[in-house]
Amino acid sequence: MERQLDVLIIGSGPAGLSAAVYAKRAGLSALVLEREYRGTGQIAESDQVDNYLGLPKMNGYDLGEAFLNHAQELEIRFQEGTAYDYEKTEDGWSVHVEDGQTIHAKTVIYCAGAAHRRLGVDGEEEFVGKGVSYCAVCDGAFYKGKDTAVIGGGDTALGDALYLADLCDKVYLIHRRDRFRGAASTVRQLQEKENVEILTEAVPAKIVGEQTVTALELKDGRSIPVHGAFVAVGMQPQTEPLKGVVDLDDAGYIIADETGITSAPGFFAAGDVRTKALRQVVTAVSDGANAAVSALEYIQRQQD
Numbered sequence: 001m002e003r004q005l006d007v008l009i010i011g012s013g014p015a016g017l018s019a020a021v022y023a024k025r026a027g028l029s030a031l032v033l034e035r036e037y038r039g040t041g042q043i044a045e046s047d048q049v050d051n052y053l054g055l056p057k058m059n060g061y062d063l064g065e066a067f068l069n070h071a072q073e074l075e076i077r078f079q080e081g082t083a084y085d086y087e088k089t090e091d092g093w094s095v096h097v098e099d100g101q102t103i104h105a106k107t108v109i110y111c112a113g114a115a116h117r118r119l120g121v122d123g124e125e126e127f128v129g130k131g132v133s134y135c136a137v138c139d140g141a142f143y144k145g146k147d148t149a150v151i152g153g154g155d156t157a158l159g160d161a162l163y164l165a166d167l168c169d170k171v172y173l174i175h176r177r178d179r180f181r182g183a184a185s186t187v188r189q190l191q192e193k194e195n196v197e198i199l200t201e202a203v204p205a206k207i208v209g210e211q212t213v214t215a216l217e218l219k220d221g222r223s224i225p226v227h228g229a230f231v232a233v234g235m236q237p238q239t240e241p242l243k244g245v246v247d248l249d250d251a252g253y254i255i256a257d258e259t260g261i262t263s264a265p266g267f268f269a270a271g272d273v274r275t276k277a278l279r280q281v282v283t284a285v286s287d288g289a290n291a292a293v294s295a296l297e298y299i300q301r302q303q304d
């Protein structure tokens with residue numbers, strides 16, 4: 001039987017890869033489990049990352065590849081698969097993978113990140129990739145010269161509308177409340193754009209189309225003719241399988257500070273999945289390093 005791993009890292013986004021580098025360099029036996037082939041997390045969706053220290057104007061996909069290559073150069077073990085269940089055992093954790101395998105490890109560093117929240121209206125799932133998008137920077141270019149709608153009221157929605165305004169013929173910014181949560185300065189910039197129409201107190205009811213999206217219907221009966229609907233209504237932490245395993249806050253984030261220590265012994269959290277103020281690459285990378293050190297200290301304490 002294979003020796004029990006010191007640490008199983010879930011997710012190979014910036015947090016997971018950083019945790020892997022620190023764990024390996026600390027002499028721990030580590031395995032990174034990632035559901036996507038060569039996945040590097042959300043950052044791969046970013047057209048340009050301008051705020052990661054030392055690497056300005058870096059394409060997000062290339063930044064993720066650089067992280068992954070670094071980990072691979074250290075001969076860290078990777079496995080493709082989706083973890084879905086976590087069981088505390090006497091000497092660690094048993095993690096069940098969708099392919100039927102069970103992985104045993106003394107500690108788990110959970111770095112599964114976050115995903116875009118769905119709007120939850122009819123037509124949304126049907127038209128994902130056929131007019132419905134969750135990433136303006138990734139898909140905006142497909143809508144050059146066309147009409148689009150951005151749905152949401154935070155900074156992401158405002159930024160998406162601004163980005164699309166430079167590409168699209170017309171952009172509708174649709175928000176269910178009368179005031180935006182995002183920066184007032186961006187709202188002003190949008191108000192000055194001739195091709196941006198801001199609709200407040202407007203609640204989407206349905207996304208309609210044939211092969212692709214043709215319109216967005218609102219609850220008040222209005223129909224907005226668009227080719228693309230960009231949904232920017234927040235992020236959902238990937239913590240569904242952790243209910244009853246570790247303490248989560250009301251929004252579903254794992255309650256943990258920068259040490260990554262959670263309510264469950266030997267189970268650490270790093271990156272966008274944990275409670276924190278700023279969810280960025282730099283904080284995810286920092287979390288991964290801290291969680292690996294916490295895992296090392298935990299294993300050493302168990303051996304004493």
Ligand SMILES: Cc1cc2nc3c(=O)[nH]c(=O)nc-3n(C[C@H](O)[C@H](O)[C@H](O)COP(=O)(O)OP(=O)(O)OC[C@H]3O[C@@H](n4cnc5c(N)ncnc54)[C@H](O)[C@@H]3O)c2cc1C
Pocket residue numbers: 010011012013014015016033034035036039040041042043044045046047048049050051052081082083084111112113114115135137238270271272273279280281282284
């Ligand atoms: C469009 C976009 C632009 C961004 N731009 C910037 C920017 O300019 N600067 C910046 O600093 N940040 C930016 N961010 C935010 C940044 O990408 C995130 O903060 C960072 O990626 C979080 O890293 P993470 O490792 O915590 O999680 P993630 O990047 O979300 O990685 C989580 C990984 O876990 C995997 N996973 C999830 N569940 C499982 C499971 N059950 N089993 C196995 N694997 C699983 C996922 O496939 C994924 O690869 C951007 C994000 C987006 C979406």
